[in-house]
Amino acid sequence: MKKATLYIIASLACVSILAVVLIKYKKNLYKENSSVYVLLPRKGVAATTEEWKNTRLKAAALLRSIAADANDKKSLISLAQLYIQEGRITGNYAYYDKAALKYAKDALKLEPDNFEASVTESVIYLSQHHFAEGLQTAKKILIKNPYSSYVYGLIVDGNVEMGYYDSAVSSAERMIDLRPDLRSYSRVSYLREIYGDYAGAIEAMKLAVDAGPPGDETTEWARIQLGHLYENTGDLQNAKMQYTIALNERPGYAYALAGFARLAVAQKDYKTAIKYYTDANTQVTDFSIQEGLSDAYRLASQPDKAATLENSIINEMNKEALSGNTDENIGHYVDRELAYAYLNIHDYNKALEHALLEYNRRPDNIDVNEAVAWVYYNRGEYDKALPYLKTALKTNSKNPTLLHRAQLIQSKSELARNN
Incomplete structure (x- = not known):
């Protein structure tokens, strides 16, 4: 009788514990699903630009649309993409990637095969260094849309990071055939660098820079990569020129400041390097x-x-x-x-x-x-x-x-x- 009583008590205890765990899980799941992610303040010069003003207006409008209609897939995806870009600009990937993934997944719950939402999900996985997941997601998207240059770019990135370089080259060739632009030229440049062809890498990155609007974050990022290629080949004068242009086109741009810091280190001017790195550190994380x-x-x-x-x-x-x-x-x-x-x-x-x-x-x-x-x-x-x-x-x-x-x-x- 005592054994039976103990068994009943133990069973009830297990059920109680399981109930508590389930309630907590559901609460956490509800909290995650009901979270609203807003823009965080920018740091440094980036907080004073017209771009920041427009970004805030756009984010506020999208959040209002989603609040009015939780099934607004277009606004969910647009907000996710805006947060991905904000992560690039501020360096706060921890916050913005999580925010972007939440809104992308919300859109995918409404339409599991949505192309833009799936692409956004792949971008976030790659950003967070979940390269295998990002590559797998991009490959699935490509089956349904085999003519998307953008998706080929994600596959290039995933293959490079996983070390599948021959596959990356094949995907880059297909990408540039479909759409020769900043994204495809920059990937060709990176692959040429990986294979030791610095002259070819510089040539392709120049094309990438020329293909983008001056001052845009993606254009100036490509310009910084061009400068870095010059650095690695010992052409510090051309590297300096690229960092100067980037800083003029995008004032306070952290990666241009970091470029100047590296040049100062190369000249053993450590005091100047510290100043540039400190300035860069105030702009981004x-x-x-x-x-x-x-x-x-x-x-x-x-x-x-x-x-x-x-x-x-x-x-x-x-x-x-x-x-x-x-x-x-x-x-x-x-x-x-x-x-x-x-x-x-x-x-x-x-x-x-x-x-x-x-x-x-x-x-x-x-x-x-x-x-x-x-x-x-x-x-x-x-x-x-x-x-x-x-x-x-x-x-x-x-x-x-x-x-x-x-x-x-x-x-x-x-x-x-x-x-």
Whole structure:
């Protein structure tokens, strides 16, 4: 009798716990589904522009339309796309990608095969470094719309990030045949760079810049990439010219300021580099800019400032990594970036942990293999670095950082074997 009573009590307890969990889940689901995402204030010069004024007006109008009619697919998709662009401009991907995904999924609930909503979903997955999911989504869309240049662009991006470079080239060729524009030219440029053709990459990126309206964020982003190509080939004068034009066309543009900072570092003018990086950091939220600033602090013999900033970067990246690993819908994978951040503070165990996490997601990507090889080099495990280095070099990339690291790894490995 006692056993039966205990069994009943235990069963009731289990049912109660399950009921609590279900209620909590439903509450969270309702909260997520009923959330309204509004524009956040911009930082720096971007908050003073006519573009920002127009963006606020458009967002407010779209939110009013959705509030009046929750089934307004066109407004849902438009708002999602507006938030994607706002994420690019501000660097606040954590907020805007989540917002954009919410509205894109709302549209997909109303029409599961909606083309624009599906494309938007793929863009967000790629933005959050969920490259396999983004590529898979884009491929599904392409089956239903095989003549979309934009979708081919997403497939190029997904294939590149997963390390499927031959497939990326085929998709880029099809993309540019369908629509030769800024998006297609810039992807051709990136692929040429990956394969070591810097002259061809510069030529294609010039076409990309010329194809876009001056001052538009996408145009000036392409101009920055052109400047970076000049940097990597040692043509600092042309790089400076591109960053100057970008800053004139888009005042306060963070990535142009970061370009000037890199040029200052190359000239060992660390004080100027710190100023440019600091100015850039006030305009957007971007870990690469903050890492550049921490490097400049170290070069300027200010290790305390560098260490403080590096620890702050790691804390923020870990929040992103946690969201990427726990949120099945959205969350930014930043393990490759975390590997380099931990290298900066000489925590080689953590660096290896995150480098291998990223490697397990995309073992064919050359940048990921470079990161793993470089971590092993810093750990003094030179032979372990070699197979990853071989993969990193498989496309014949001429990236100067990669080639420098390759030389160091190979030299140390030979020396270790001879001893």
